[in-house]
Amino acid sequence: MAQPKQKFVGRSVLRLEDRPLLTGAGRFAADISFPGQLHMRVVRSAHAHARILAVHTADAAALPGVHAIWTAADVAHIPPIDFRLTKLVGLEPYRQRALATDRLRYVGEPVAAVFAESAYVAEDAAELVQVEVEELAPVLDALQEPQAFADGLRSEPAVVRKGFGDVDAAFRKAHTVVELDLTVGRHSGVPMETRGLIARHDRTRDVLELYGAAKVPHWNRAQIARMLGRALESVQLYEGHVGGGFGVRGELYPEDLLVCAAALKLARPVKWIEDRREHLLATNHSRQQSHRVRAAVDADGRILAIDDEFFTDQGAYLRTHAATVTDLTAAMLPGPYRVPAYRAVGHVRLTNKTPCGTYRAPGRFESTFVRERLVDAIATRLDIDPIELRRRNLITAAEMPYLRTLGTLGTEIELDSGDYAGLLDKTMAHLDWPALQRRLAQRRAADELVGAGLVMFVEKTGLGPRDLARVSVDGDGAVEVVTGAASVGQGVETVIAQICADALGVDYAGIRVVHGQTDRIAFGMGAFASRVTVMTGEATRIAAAKVRARAVEVAAELLQAPPDLLDVVDGRVVRTDAPEGPSISLGEIARTLAASPDGGLCAESWFQTDHMNYPYGVHAAVVAIDRGTGAVTVECYLVAYDIGKAVNPMLVEGQLVGGVLQGLGGSLYEEFRYDERGEPLCVTFADYLLPTAREAPPVDVLISEDAPSPLNPLGLKGAGEGGASAVGAAVAAAIDAALGMPGAVTALPVTPRKMREILRQETL
Amino acid sequence: MSGKHDLVLSVNGRDYAVQVEPRRTLVDAIREDCGLTGTHIGCEHGVCGACTVLVDGAPVRSCLMFAVQAAGKAIRTVEGLATGDELSVLQRAFMEHHGLQCGFCTPGFLMLVTGVLEREPDIGDEELIDVLASNLCRCTGYQNIIKAVRAAAQELRTK
Numbered sequence: 023m024a025q026p027k028q029k030f031v032g033r034s035v036l037r038l039e040d041r042p043l044l045t046g047a048g049r050f051a052a053d054i055s056f057p058g059q060l061h062m063r064v065v066r067s068a069h070a071h072a073r074i075l076a077v078h079t080a081d082a083a084a085l086p087g088v089h090a091i092w093t094a095a096d097v098a099h100i101p102p103i104d105f106r107l108t109k110l111v112g113l114e115p116y117r118q119r120a121l122a123t124d125r126l127r128y129v130g131e132p133v134a135a136v137f138a139e140s141a142y143v144a145e146d147a148a149e150l151v152q153v154e155v156e157e158l159a160p161v162l163d164a165l166q167e168p169q170a171f172a173d174g175l176r177s178e179p180a181v182v183r184k185g186f187g188d189v190d191a192a193f194r195k196a197h198t199v200v201e202l203d204l205t206v207g208r209h210s211g212v213p214m215e216t217r218g219l220i221a222r223h224d225r226t227r228d229v230l231e232l233y234g235a236a237k238v239p240h241w242n243r244a245q246i247a248r249m250l251g252r253a254l255e256s257v258q259l260y261e262g263h264v265g266g267g268f269g270v271r272g273e274l275y276p277e278d279l280l281v282c283a284a285a286l287k288l289a290r291p292v293k294w295i296e297d298r299r300e301h302l303l304a305t306n307h308s309r310q311q312s313h314r315v316r317a318a319v320d321a322d323g324r325i326l327a328i329d330d331e332f333f334t335d336q337g338a339y340l341r342t343h344a345a346t347v348t349d350l351t352a353a354m355l356p357g358p359y360r361v362p363a364y365r366a367v368g369h370v371r372l373t374n375k376t377p378c379g380t381y382r383a384p385g386r387f388e389s390t391f392v393r394e395r396l397v398d399a400i401a402t403r404l405d406i407d408p409i410e411l412r413r414r415n416l417i418t419a420a421e422m423p424y425l426r427t428l429g430t431l432g433t434e435i436e437l438d439s440g441d442y443a444g445l446l447d448k449t450m451a452h453l454d455w456p457a458l459q460r461r462l463a464q465r466r467a468a469d470e471l472v473g474a475g476l477v478m479f480v481e482k483t484g485l486g487p488r489d490l491a492r493v494s495v496d497g498d499g500a501v502e503v504v505t506g507a508a509s510v511g512q513g514v515e516t517v518i519a520q521i522c523a524d525a526l527g528v529d530y531a532g533i534r535v536v537h538g539q540t541d542r543i544a545f546g547m548g549a550f551a552s553r554v555t556v557m558t559g560e561a562t563r564i565a566a567a568k569v570r571a572r573a574v575e576v577a578a579e580l581l582q583a584p585p586d587l588l589d590v591v592d593g594r595v596v597r598t599d600a601p602e603g604p605s606i607s608l609g610e611i612a613r614t615l616a617a618s619p620d621g622g623l624c625a626e627s628w629f630q631t632d633h634m635n636y637p638y639g640v641h642a643a644v645v646a647i648d649r650g651t652g653a654v655t656v657e658c659y660l661v662a663y664d665i666g667k668a669v670n671p672m673l674v675e676g677q678l679v680g681g682v683l684q685g686l687g688g689s690l691y692e693e694f695r696y697d698e699r700g701e702p703l704c705v706t707f708a709d710y711l712l713p714t715a716r717e718a719p720p721v722d723v724l725i726s727e728d729a730p731s732p733l734n735p736l737g738l739k740g741a742g743e744g745g746a747s748a749v750g751a752a753v754a755a756a757i758d759a760a761l762g763m764p765g766a767v768t769a770l771p772v773t774p775r776k777m778r779e780i781l782r783q784e785t786l
Numbered sequence: 787m788s789g790k791h792d793l794v795l796s797v798n799g800r801d802y803a804v805q806v807e808p809r810r811t812l813v814d815a816i817r818e819d820c821g822l823t824g825t826h827i828g829c830e831h832g833v834c835g836a837c838t839v840l841v842d843g844a845p846v847r848s849c850l851m852f853a854v855q856a857a858g859k860a861i862r863t864v865e866g867l868a869t870g871d872e873l874s875v876l877q878r879a880f881m882e883h884h885g886l887q888c889g890f891c892t893p894g895f896l897m898l899v900t901g902v903l904e905r906e907p908d909i910g911d912e913e914l915i916d917v918l919a920s921n922l923c924r925c926t927g928y929q930n931i932i933k934a935v936r937a938a939a940q941e942l943r944t945k
Binding site for chain 1: 807809810817822823824825826827828829830831833834836863864865867868873877880881882884886887888889890891892893896915916918919920921922923924925926927928929930931932
């Protein structure tokens with residue numbers, strides 16, 4: 023059989039997803055309705071920390087159109103929400119329940135749920151529910167000594183410790199020690215579609231259906247079944263279109279359980295659409311950390327050891343991610359550098375704020391900021407060019423694969439492939455860095471505050487341990503790929519179709535890719551950790567290759583030709599020695615196999631891997647600062663990213679550019695602020711500032727394929743997060759350069775107010 | 787709050803007889819009463835622009851307008867942009883320039899730009915950025931939206 027050709031993989035073909043989305047035919051959560059549905063409105067805590075004395079629902083219940091009002095007692099049978107990742111011992115008491123029982127721990131915490139005939143009436147009624155409380159002092163600073171969380175429990179559920187080598191000895195013999203205090207603000211994914219869920223109990227089949235699923239439908243299905251005491255087969259989750267995920271959408275939240283339990287109990291479909299204020303209060307926050315980091319270096323600036331103690335402001339409860347962000351921060355901090363000795367101590371601390379989870383590049387945005395600030399500080403202290411200092415410390419291509427002797431997410435970190443210095447060289451040439459620096463120096467001489475920053479990072483993608491895909495061809499030749507992946511808008515259907523098309527020998531455009539439907543496939547890991555292209559893609563490729571082999575085997579008989587002279591081209595099996603000769607379509611082959619014991623022309627495959635893979639990159643930013651307003655303008659931005667092999671460069675570029683802008687949001691504009699009573703100050707888009715087209719710099723993307731992953735045959739690595747990872751670090755370095763004040767930026771976001779504070783120091 | 791008003795909403799050239807409370811927003815009426823769910827709700831406080839529709843040719847945030855205010859006016863939504871299977875120039879440009887990812891904000895951007903290009907076909911590139919800055923997108927970083935809109939504007943001018 024001829025080898026499959028790469029006709030679609032590697033090309034920027036147009037997306038299969040676009041037409042319905044462009045014509046208003048999308049099916050997002052709020053677009054789904056069922057006859058007789060009730061609308062749920064959640065009554066939320068107005069207090070950061072309080073003891074519940076009573077919840078008065080009589081006035082609300084009296085409103086016409088109100089069907090039921092639930093408080094904690096109505097959901098007492100539902101256990102707290104369990105952890106999906108990084109489940110450390112002893113964390114269980116810190117989990118969140120569907121409704122608060124005796125304590126309120128953050129503004130926005132669900133206290134009661136109203137079910138009514140319309141969304142308007144449900145909202146009216148929710149306003150009439152009165153929660154009587156005794157206010158308690160809130161904890162709002164993760165650096166504060168841990169307090170009592172409950173009897174015998176402190177507000178520090180875990181301390182994550184990672185490291186290797188003799189750190190103390192390295193510091194004793196160090197030529198220089200550089201020490202920094204750095205903080206990253208509280209911000210989050212904030213997708214344009216808020217969460218939305220519709221639960222329905224089909225009593226005929228006794229199946230509980232949940233629409234509006236995203237990210238991890240199979241895991242959520244198993245949890246909902248367990249928590250509600252139902253057989254797995256009697257719970258099905260359905261993903262429609264998802265208006266952005268970024269880590270926060272699709273995790274299992276209290277509202278998921280409320281709509282499911284209510285649909286069962288009230289025997290009516292139940293619909294809940296989060297509003298934007300709720301979203302900013304209730305959906306996972308992320309990122310907030312304070313680091314005290316120090317490096318021991320020799321006289322040439324070579325890193326001997328890094329020692330980091332940090333504090334994650336986790337919010338009020340441990341949600342599905344448990345200690346994930348803290349763990350990833352500690353695991354990924356060493357980045358692309360040779361670090362002979364390393365110690366990270368990450369404190370997971372609870373505060374009376376919205377609970378946190380992962381947000382695009384969790385632990386990498388934070389740790390890249392910390393590490394690259396540290397490297398810049400070493401360069402300043404030793405008066406070495408920061409790029410030269412990086413070069414001296416980079417792990418070389420010859421050292422790959424490089425075992426980090428650190429673990430995270432159940433895997434051991436082994437940097438699988440990479441030529442970090444090679445990508446740095448390419449980037450410098452692409453930017454013409456010396457010329458850029460000369461131009462900026464001229465502008466600074468003319469009293470402009472402009473500067474450039476350049477930083478490096480390592481990403482982690484393709485998290486296993488396994489994925490499953492099924493490829494089938496029907497009697498008309500139509501190809502379907504059923505996956506356990508999820509789509510949050512990143513182009514899953516197109517990419518999986520491209521991979522299948524090449525492996526099978528068909529056009530990508532006709533392939534139907536199914537994702538996020540738990541009744542179509544028994545196993546699915548979903549979409550997180552930039553895993554879909556790598557894991558689902560490779561499972562798809564193997565399954566499609568099996569289908570192709572089967573088709574050739576059957577065709578060899580039907581065409582009376584040796585299999586090694588057959589190829590599959592555009593959906594037909596043809597002879598390679600006589601392309602115009604007799605051929606047979608995949609549809610015909612499928613028809614001849616329809617009655618066969620293997621059930622037609624189809625195949626199912628697993629792909630398993632014990633390791634993640636590690637793309638890497640360089641970010642560079644040029645910024646200008648307005649002395650008067652303190653506004654920072656990013657004039658241009660560059661991402662250089664080695665992805666191993668790009669299935670669709672246009673989509674890779676789209677992922678990277680989108681990630682950059684989210685990174686800029688967290689670096690310059692976005693921050694969930696609280697007042698001294700724990701009242702959130704950013705609950706509208708007028709206060710929580712997402713970047714607009716006006717703030718978006720031109721982003722230049724340099725995709726390289728120098729280091730294919732040895733862990734899968736196509737060499738794939740993921741693209742989802744590398745656009746965001748290093749933005750904070752790059753912007754900080756550029757601001758320092760613009761001000762001529764190395765180390766000026768120690769905290770993100772650098773809002774105009776913070777910038778003016780820095781400018782005042784400059785003039786002192 | 788009490789009492790419903792009978793009114794006729796004209797959406798994409800078709801009349802919809804609806805009964806709405808005075809407080810019902812235009813976007814809720816378009817989505818729930820007319821069944822046109824292509825117009826999305828992103829913030830309900832007039833910032834994100836996902837709910838942008840054209841009312842008598844002008845881009846309007848349909849979360850900030852009551853349905854009763856739109857009676858007798860010509861409303862256009864994303865469902866009315868394509869002619870049969872043929873996408874509009876702007877829709878096609880969004881596809882060709884990868885100007886959408888999750889697609890949730892896309893109808894709002896399409897209606898915003900459609901309205902602006904009809905009124906100001908010669909709008910400059912910088913002014914276009916100001917226009918685009920009135921809606922939010924969380925996926926694309928705007929770069930490809932800007933490319934798509936510039937390409938569409940160019941194509942429409944030379945048509």
